[in-house]
Amino acid sequence: MSARQAVPLEKSYLLLNHGPVTLISSAHAGKQNVMAVAWTMPLDFSPPKVAVVISSAAYSRELIEASGEFVVNIPSKAMAASVLSVGSESGRDVDKFTKYAIGTQPASKVGAPLVDGCVGWLECRLIPEAHNQQHYDLLFGEIVAAWADPRVFNDGRWTFPAEEMKTIHYVAGGSFFTTGAAFEA
Amino acid sequence: MSARQAVPLEKSYLLLNHGPVTLISSAHAGKQNVMAVAWTMPLDFSPPKVAVVISSAAYSRELIEASGEFVVNIPSKAMAASVLSVGSESGRDVDKFTKYAIGTQPASKVGAPLVDGCVGWLECRLIPEAHNQQHYDLLFGEIVAAWADPRVFNDGRWTFPAEEMKTIHYVAGGSFFTTGAAFEA
Numbered sequence: 071m072s073a074r075q076a077v078p079l080e081k082s083y084l085l086l087n088h089g090p091v092t093l094i095s096s097a098h099a100g101k102q103n104v105m106a107v108a109w110t111m112p113l114d115f116s117p118p119k120v121a122v123v124i125s126s127a128a129y130s131r132e133l134i135e136a137s138g139e140f141v142v143n144i145p146s147k148a149m150a151a152s153v154l155s156v157g158s159e160s161g162r163d164v165d166k167f168t169k170y171a172i173g174t175q176p177a178s179k180v181g182a183p184l185v186d187g188c189v190g191w192l193e194c195r196l197i198p199e200a201h202n203q204q205h206y207d208l209l210f211g212e213i214v215a216a217w218a219d220p221r222v223f224n225d226g227r228w229t230f231p232a233e234e235m236k237t238i239h240y241v242a243g244g245s246f247f248t249t250g251a252a253f254e255a
Numbered sequence: 256m257s258a259r260q261a262v263p264l265e266k267s268y269l270l271l272n273h274g275p276v277t278l279i280s281s282a283h284a285g286k287q288n289v290m291a292v293a294w295t296m297p298l299d300f301s302p303p304k305v306a307v308v309i310s311s312a313a314y315s316r317e318l319i320e321a322s323g324e325f326v327v328n329i330p331s332k333a334m335a336a337s338v339l340s341v342g343s344e345s346g347r348d349v350d351k352f353t354k355y356a357i358g359t360q361p362a363s364k365v366g367a368p369l370v371d372g373c374v375g376w377l378e379c380r381l382i383p384e385a386h387n388q389q390h391y392d393l394l395f396g397e398i399v400a401a402w403a404d405p406r407v408f409n410d411g412r413w414t415f416p417a418e419e420m421k422t423i424h425y426v427a428g429g430s431f432f433t434t435g436a437a438f439e440a
Contacts (some may be wrong), residue, residue: 087293088424088432089274108272111296113308113391121306121393123298150440202387206298208306210391228426236435239273239424241413247273249424250435255335 074184074191074217081226082216083112085144085190086120088228088249091153091240093143093188094122095174096133097181102174104166104185105130106157108240110142118213120194125207129162134196135203139180140211144190146222147248148234152187154244179214189222189235228252259369259376259402266411267401268297270329270375271305273413273434276338276425278328278373279307280359281318282366287359289351289370290315291342293425295327303398305379310392314347319381320388324365325396329375331407332433333419337372339429364399374407374420413437 077085086092089111095104109123120142124131134140145153156166167174174183180193194211202208222228222235228249230236236248262270271277274296280289294308305327309316319325330338341351352359359368365378379396387393407413407420413434415421421433 084427088426089293089296108274109296109298111274111294111306111308113294113393119391121296123296147438150438154440206304206395208298226427228432239434241273241437242269242411244439245437246440247413247437248435250421250433252426252430252432253332253335254429255339255431 073219073221075220077216077218079118079213079216080115082118082192082213083115084226085192085216085218085223086110086112089239090144090237090249093145093153093156093185094124094130095141095143095182095185096130096137097183098133098137101133102167102183103130103133103161104156104172106153113210119197120192120211120213122209122211123207124209129160134209137181138196139182140194140196141177141180141182141184142192142194143185143188144237146187146189146234147236147238149187150238150246177215184217189219189237191217258404258406260405262401262403264303264398264401265300267303267377267398268300269411270377270401270403270408271295271297274424275329275422275434278330278338278341278370279309279315280326280328280367280370281315281322282368283318283322286318287352287368288315288318288346289341289357291338298395304382305377305396305398307394307396308392309394314345319394322366323381324367325379325381326362326365326367326369327377327379328370328373329422331372331374331419332421332423334372335423335431362400369402374404374422376402
């Protein structure tokens with residue numbers, strides 16, 4: 071497990087603000103799953119919320135709607151192959167954590183696990199919005215706890231001490247971009 | 256004006272998939288405006304849709320809700336200072352296009368303008384969803400036309416021939432990341 075440090079809720083949107091790809095983890099009634107989601111964004115500062123698109127065909131969708139909880143995990147470049155793997159297969163008939171040797175740790179406020187090797191984690195409670203879920207596959211979550219690897223995100227600032235620790239952005243077909251150079255306008 | 260080439264609608268989500276910051280342009284009844292928005296994501300492939308968070312206090316919100324149209328512009332690094340400027344001031348009492356010398360071109364299917372110097376453009380029709388707009392400041396748009404600078408996005412692929420042509424990702428407080436190196440997992 072990567073080191074992790076609590077991120078104040080009012081700064082938790084910063085983990086998503088630059089648009090990295092995410093892993094969404096979920097758990098319900100003894101089952102758990104993880105999938106890759108590029109279509110995620112902050113939705114509000116206070117209370118902090120996220121919006122996430124998850125297909126109604128996804129097994130994760132069942133677990134999230136049944137448990138009312140999920141975790142948005144921010145993977146590093148070192149996780150890119152796993153991101154692609156868990157994004158290419160359903161967890162309905164296979165335990166992707168076991169198959170791809172992805173470790174987890176318990177979250178603090180939700181039943182869904184924190185995915186090892188990530189650099190940021192947002193524990194979320196589903197905000198039920200039936201119309202959005204049914205018509206747009208769009209789920210809202212209130213962020214109830216947030217964590218980051220302090221080597222990479224500390225005191226509200228990203229730093230990437232190694233190439234493999236950079237966050238990543240999904241394009242399509244197995245292609246990603248790393249997060250590039252920081253600059254001030 | 257940058258060169259631009261039509262992007263097939265089914266590939267238009269690729270302009271946003273990696274999470275760049277955007278400029279949202281709008282126009283209604285002889286007024287127009289532009290603002291910076293980091294909280295934007297694709298919402299659907301078919302028909303292609305986007306989700307955008309725009310505060311109810313924003314002048315752009317009035318123009319978009321009155322006209323039912325907006326454009327999601329994807330700026331390059333060369334535009335970063337303009338992104339910050341138009342994101343820091345309301346267009347209610349000032350014409351930001353004039354003040355910051357930002358050129359525009361007419362869009363093809365909506366009244367909102369295409370912002371010069373950007374590398375991608377998504378012309379959108381607002382999908383009215385009163386509850387989301389009022390409770391979450393969340394607007395949905397159907398993408399009705401899309402364009403890209405073919406030097407940067409061509410045949411569904413991003414290439415960044417120069418540092419200043421890279422797309423950018425917003426952090427906070429005037430800080431950005433460029434889009435980094437492409438890699439395959």
